Structures are given as C-alpha cells and as structure tokens.
Amino acid sequence: MTSRLDATFARLRDRGERALVPYFTAGDPSLADTRRLVVEAARRGADVIELGVPFSDPLADGPVIQRAAMRALAAGTTLPRLLETVAALRAEVSVPLVLLTYYNPVLAFGLAAFARAAVRAGVDGVIVADLPPEEADPLAREAEAAGLDLIHLVAPTSTPERVRLIARRSHGFIYVVALTGVTGERQELPPDLAAQIRTLRRVTTKPVCVGFGISTPAQVAAVGGLADGAVVGSAIVRLVEERAGSPSLVDDVGAFIAELKAPLRKGA
Amino acid sequence: MKPKLPDARGHFGRFGGRFVPETLMAPLIELERAWSAAKRDRPFQQRLAGLLRDYAGRPTPLYHAARLSEQCGGARIYLKREDLCHTGAHKINNVLGQALLAARMKKGRLIAETGAGQHGVATATAAALLGLECDVYMGAEDVERQALNVFRMRLLGARVISVESGSRTLKDAINEALRDWVTNVRTTYYLLGSALGPHPYPMMVRDLHAVIGQETRRQTRGVLRRLPDVLVACVGGGSNAIGLFHPFIGDRRVRIIGVEPGGEGIATGRHGASMSAGAVGVLHGCMSYLLQSDDGQIATAHSISAGLDYPGVGPEHAYYRDAGRFEFVSITDAEALEGFEALTRLEGIMPALESAHAVAYAMRLAKTLPRSKAIVVGLSGRGDKDVHVVAKALGKAIG
Numbered sequence: 001m002t003s004r005l006d007a008t009f010a011r012l013r014d015r016g017e018r019a020l021v022p023y024f025t026a027g028d029p030s031l032a033d034t035r036r037l038v039v040e041a042a043r044r045g046a047d048v049i050e051l052g053v054p055f056s057d058p059l060a061d062g063p064v065i066q067r068a069a070m071r072a073l074a075a076g077t078t079l080p081r082l083l084e085t086v087a088a089l090r091a092e093v094s095v096p097l098v099l100l101t102y103y104n105p106v107l108a109f110g111l112a113a114f115a116r117a118a119v120r121a122g123v124d125g126v127i128v129a130d131l132p133p134e135e136a137d138p139l140a141r142e143a144e145a146a147g148l149d150l151i152h153l154v155a156p157t158s159t160p161e162r163v164r165l166i167a168r169r170s171h172g173f174i175y176v177v178a179l180t181g182v183t184g185e186r187q188e189l190p191p192d193l194a195a196q197i198r199t200l201r202r203v204t205t206k207p208v209c210v211g212f213g214i215s216t217p218a219q220v221a222a223v224g225g226l227a228d229g230a231v232v233g234s235a236i237v238r239l240v241e242e243r244a245g246s247p248s249l250v251d252d253v254g255a256f257i258a259e260l261k262a263p264l265r266k267g268a
Numbered sequence: 269m270k271p272k273l274p275d276a277r278g279h280f281g282r283f284g285g286r287f288v289p290e291t292l293m294a295p296l297i298e299l300e301r302a303w304s305a306a307k308r309d310r311p312f313q314q315r316l317a318g319l320l321r322d323y324a325g326r327p328t329p330l331y332h333a334a335r336l337s338e339q340c341g342g343a344r345i346y347l348k349r350e351d352l353c354h355t356g357a358h359k360i361n362n363v364l365g366q367a368l369l370a371a372r373m374k375k376g377r378l379i380a381e382t383g384a385g386q387h388g389v390a391t392a393t394a395a396a397l398l399g400l401e402c403d404v405y406m407g408a409e410d411v412e413r414q415a416l417n418v419f420r421m422r423l424l425g426a427r428v429i430s431v432e433s434g435s436r437t438l439k440d441a442i443n444e445a446l447r448d449w450v451t452n453v454r455t456t457y458y459l460l461g462s463a464l465g466p467h468p469y470p471m472m473v474r475d476l477h478a479v480i481g482q483e484t485r486r487q488t489r490g491v492l493r494r495l496p497d498v499l500v501a502c503v504g505g506g507s508n509a510i511g512l513f514h515p516f517i518g519d520r521r522v523r524i525i526g527v528e529p530g531g532e533g534i535a536t537g538r539h540g541a542s543m544s545a546g547a548v549g550v551l552h553g554c555m556s557y558l559l560q561s562d563d564g565q566i567a568t569a570h571s572i573s574a575g576l577d578y579p580g581v582g583p584e585h586a587y588y589r590d591a592g593r594f595e596f597v598s599i600t601d602a603e604a605l606e607g608f609e610a611l612t613r614l615e616g617i618m619p620a621l622e623s624a625h626a627v628a629y630a631m632r633l634a635k636t637l638p639r640s641k642a643i644v645v646g647l648s649g650r651g652d653k654d655v656h657v658v659a660k661a662l663g664k665a666i667g
C-alpha cells in the first residue's frame with residue numbers, strides 16, 4: 001500500500017509542482033487553534049503539514065519554537081490530546097500530517113502504542129529530532145508494522161556514508177537540514193545547499209524536503225528549484241505568536257501560507 | 269565479572285547510546301576516534317599525567333577522618349580528598365584530559381555547561397592554561413547562588429552566559445551548550461562536565477576520573493592492607509562517583525553506594541533523586557533514569573546543591589543499578605547541611621554541598637557498622653563556593 005505521503009509527492013511530481021510543508025507547534029496557543037490553523041493551511045496550499053509535539057527540552061530548536069513549546073505545554077498539550085485533535089481533523093482534511101517530536105515523549109507513550117495510536121488517529125509520518133538511524137530500530141520496527149512513515153534527517157555535517165544510510169532508512173521523504181544549527185529564521189540560504197542536495201540525489205530517488213532557516217517566499221522559491229519541498233517553521237510560529245488571541249490569527253497565517261506556496265506552483 | 273562497557277555503539281546494556289540531532293552524529297564519531305587515538309598516544313598520556321601531578325596536585329590524599337568516625341561510633345571513615353585538587357573539585361581531572369584533546373583536535377574554542385560552577389571554573393582554567401577561547405553556559409538560578417564561581421570564571425578570561433530558559437539550572441545550561449555546539453561544531457569543542465550525554469562522553473569522562481578510584485585502591489592497600497568495605501560518593505550526573513567506583517566494580521566484596529540529592533524529601537516531589545523516583549527515558553543524548561512526567565516531559569530537579577540539581581544520571585550508573593552492583597540512596601538538603609557542619613567542626617574540612625551529601629550518608633552508615641569496617645567517601649570538592657548558601661540556610665548573615 002502506498003502511503004499518503006508517497007501518493008502526495010508522486011502527484012506533485014506529475015504536476016511539476018513542489019510541496020509547501022508548514023510547521024506548527026501543536027497546542028500553541030491551544031489545540032483548538034492548531035485545528036483551525038491546519039484546516040486553513042490545507043485550504044491555502046499546504047501539501048504536507050508538520051505538527052510539533054511540544055517538549056520541555058527542545059535542544060534542536062531556536063528561541064521561537066522553544067517559546068511555542070513552552071506555551072503549548074503551559075496550555076496542557078500532551079501527545080494523547082494531540083492525537084485526539086488529529087483524529088478530529090481527519091474529518092475535515094486529507095492533507096498528510098507528520099509529527100515532529102523528540103524521542104522521550106514517544107518512549108513514554110510506548111513505541112508500539114504510539115505507532116498504532118498515531119496511525120489510528122490519521123498521522124502519516126513521524127520525524128524524531130534526536131533519533132539518528134543507529135538508535136531508531138525499535139521505533140522503525142513498530143512504525144513499519146503500523147504503517148507509519150519514519151522520516152530521517154540529513155545534516156550538512158553528514159558524511160557520504162551517513163547520507164546513504166539515512167536515504168535508505170527514511171520513509172515518506174528525506175528531511176534535509178539546510179544549516180549547521182538550530183531552527184530559526186535566517187537572512188540567507190546556505191551557499192552549499194545545492195551541493196548538499198545533489199549529493200543526496202545521487203543516492204536516492206525518494207522525495208527531498210528542505211528545512212531549517214527557510215522563512216520567506218524568496219527563499220522558498222530558491223528551495224523549490226532544488227528540492228521536492230520546502231519546510232517553513234519559525235517564520236510561521238512567530239506569526240502565530242504575534243497574532244495569538246487576535247481574531248485575525250487564522251486569516252493572517254493563511255495569507256502567509258498562500259504567499260509561501262505561490263512560487264512552488266506549476267509555472268511559477 | 270567485568271564486562272567491557274560501553275559496547276561499540278556506546279550502550280551500557282539498554283542505557284547510554286547517541287540520541288542527538290543528525291548534525292552532531294559525525295562530530296561525535298570523530299570525537300570517539302580522536303579519544304581512542306589519544307588514549308594510545310604516549311606523548312599525550314605523558315602530558316596529561318604530568319599536568320595531573322604538577323598542575324592539579326595528584327595524587328590526592330586518602331585521609332582518615334578520625335574525629336568524625338569517633339563521633340559516629342562505628343566504621344572508620346576515610347576521605348578521598350578531591351577537594352584538594354587545583355580549582356577545588358574533582359572536575360579538573362576530566363577537564364585537563366578533554367582540553368588537551370580539544371587542542372589535539374585543533375579546536376580553538378571550548379564551551380561547557382556548569383551547575384555549581386566547579387566544572388566551569390575548571391574549564392576556564394584549562395582554557396587559560398592552553399590559550400583557548402572559552403564560553404560557559406550556566407542556569408540563571410545557579411549564576412545567583414554560585415556568584416563566587418561566576419566571578420572566578422570571568423577572572424580566568426571566560427565568558428559566562430546566563431541561561432534563562434526552562435528551570436534556569438544545569439539541565440537548561442546543557443540544552444544551551446548543545447545548541448551552541450550544533451551551530452559551531454566545526455570550530456568548537458564541547459567539554460561536557462559529567463558522565464552523561466551522548467557516546468563517547470560517559471565513557472571518556474569516566475576514563476578520565478578513574479584515577480580517583482585507582483589511587484584509592486593503592487592507598488587503601490597501603491593503609492588498610494586490603495580494599496575498603498564501602499565506597500560512598502554523591503551523584504549529580506555521576507562523574508566523581510563513577511571515577512571512584514569504576515576500578516572496584518569487579519571487587520564484589522566492596523559495597524558501592526551512590527548518594528542522590530533528596531532535596532526537601534522524596535515525598536515532596538522537590539528533589540533530584542532520578543534513581544529512586546525516576547523512569548527510563550532519553551535526555552541530553554543518552555538513555556538513563558530521568559525525573560519526568562507520565563507523558564515524557566522532563567521534570568525540574570531541586571537540590572540545595574547546584575551541582576546535584578539535575579533530573580537525570582549517567583547511563584553507566586543506571587546500568588550497574590539495574591545489575592544490582594551499585595546501590596542508590598538519597599540525602600535531603602537538611603541532612604547535607606548537617607554533614608557540612610559536622611565535617612567542618614570535627615575535621616576542619618569544609619566540603620562542597622554536593623560532597624556533604626556523601627559525608628552525611630557515610631556518617632549514617634558508619635553508625636550501623638563495626639569499627640573493623642572502612643568506608644571511603646569521595647570528597648568531591650571544597651565548600652568555599654557554598655558559604656553563601658549555607659549562611660542563608662542557617663539564617664545567618666555573612667560578616
């Protein structure tokens with residue numbers, strides 16, 4: 001059975017289109033808001049949506065996503081409640097949903113229970129920020145059994161040997177960490193990004209999405225020339241932070257997502 | 269029975285490992301290779317041994333605390349005097365080794381986390397000695413309660429970065445140091461200060477502190493004509509403890525006891541006793557026992573001693589706990605203060621509040637054992653840095 005992620009990337013490739021992958025920290029400012037934001041994002045052109053599972057110690061994240069995680073936790077967000085929100089969302093949207101998490105909340109849930117509950121709720125894939133392939137076998141087994149895509153990341157520091165390992169192990173797509181650092185907005189795309197993606201393309205035909213530091217439509221357009229998709233995180237989360245509690249939250253975020261998607265559409 | 273641990277992937281049974289963002293994987297593998305090459309490199313080992321002797325002041329004495337023992341009226345208590353090391357704690361053993369390794373790897377900048385400030389001071393010291401740049405991350409709460417050490421680091425030329433996120437203590441300082449390392453990994457050496465974190469740190473830090481236990485073996489053979497009956501050390505991340513314990517793991521007759529911070533009491537939930545009250549999980553790159561909520565959020569630890577104020581523990585300790593080889597107990601803030609006062613008044617030795625936890629437990633244990641038994645306490649550091657905290661706890665003003 002092809003996964004919803006595989007089908008989405010295949011369809012986009014056929015159409016000559018690139019994926020926009022917005023990221024939201026789930027539960028920021030509340031899970032009810034996350035639900036509305038996801039529906040709006042899907043309507044305005046998001047092809048895959050990443051939902052961040054808030055964690056007390058997000059060591060791969062910069063200040064914007066750290067703050068969002070703290071707000072989400074303060075609002076009582078837990079992995080089980082997040083999965084309930086996803087299950088409710090599945091009545092409204094068919095866009096692929098990917099969880100981005102740290103390993104400890106998944107371990108605490110139980111690996112097999114997590115994989116099954118995630119799939120039952122309608123989650124398509126999971127990215128675990130602190131789980132390299134060497135440590136991933138236990139989760140990979142459960143994910144495969146449940147039909148959940150386990151997505152791995154490659155970094156600018158990954159050796160050619162590691163790039164091959166990651167490309168082989170990653171399902172759904174391969175997440176290219178564009179820069180050596182934590183999440184957050186940057187002025188420029190790293191100059192060696194094109195070379196990094198070329199190296200990866202030489203060893204895989206799987207879809208490739210690029211994230212970390214991508215925050216403007218111009219940067220998204222540049223990534224669209226290199227990869228199958230662009231992930232935008234901190235810029236969206238910062239907008240959510242600024243508009244939280246305002247009646248224009250959903251509209252403003254939706255408008256930003258439409259702007260980000262525009263350069264990825266066919267013929268753009 | 270002395271299994272070769274960790275295994276090639278850095279696992280101590282189910283514990284340890286390398287749970288880090290991909291960006292750090294290749295650098296950690298490079299670090300592991302550099303360390304194993306340095307271990308086999310004679311000139312490197314000679315330089316380290318020379319510094320430990322002439323600069324850090326090793327070997328440290330094994331001192332029979334006769335008056336303290338008498339007061340307890342039971343087993344004899346010996347103190348392994350790491351408080352006499354240069355900079356005032358065991359931390360320098362690890363720091364000298366890793367700083368030499370950083371220089372060997374041609375990294376011009378050191379970063380470190382610190383709780384009590386002892387590891388930060390030791391790192392700043394080594395940076396001054398070797399002419400390296402040095403930034404130290406320290407939780408904002410610890411910056412306040414360990415002001416003396418903050419100023420020492422600055423005098424030594426290090427930059428101290430106060431960390432405002434999370435619980436504003438050691439855990440958050442490690443998060444911030446890891447974020448710095450992820451960003452600057454090509455030029456920067458992360459000098460981790462305890463026996464935790466991703467492989468190879470728990471192994472490397474243990475190797476560098478094992479000198480504590482090796483000297484203790486020799487010294488007890490000289491003084492007692494046999495090995496000690498019990499070893500007691502405080503456990504924050506577990507570096508001074510694993511250093512003392514490791515050379516004795518194969519000696520089944522030697523009881524090995526780690527002392528965790530009981531804070532205001534385990535029942536209050538305000539403590540740092542991950543072995544007594546924690547569950548297995550992953551934090552800061554390794555699998556071990558952690559204080560955490562049911563849904564896997566890391567809890568905030570509480571201890572009067574900044575150096576023990578950490579919600580986890582090194583993976584090797586977790587392994588030997590489950591294997592039944594190490595015992596773990598806890599000592600509350602109030603008991604640690606009693607240990608501090610007893611050692612100060614009876615022996616004229618002012619221990620660090622971290623070490624006072626081990627002293628307090630050894631005193632309790634000594635009372636239950638006959639005079640023929642010998643307990644060795646890892647006296648990991650001296651107490652100057654804690655005088656402010658002690659004064660406050662006793663409701664006294666300084667001066």
Ligand SMILES: Cc1ncc(COP(=O)(O)O)c(C=O)c1O
Pocket residue numbers: 357358383384385386387461462463502503504505506507508509574575576620622623648649650
């Ligand atoms: C004197 C002293 N003892 C013990 C510790 C706890 O660390 P570890 O458990 O790694 O020995 C510290 C940490 O700052 C310390 O300064």
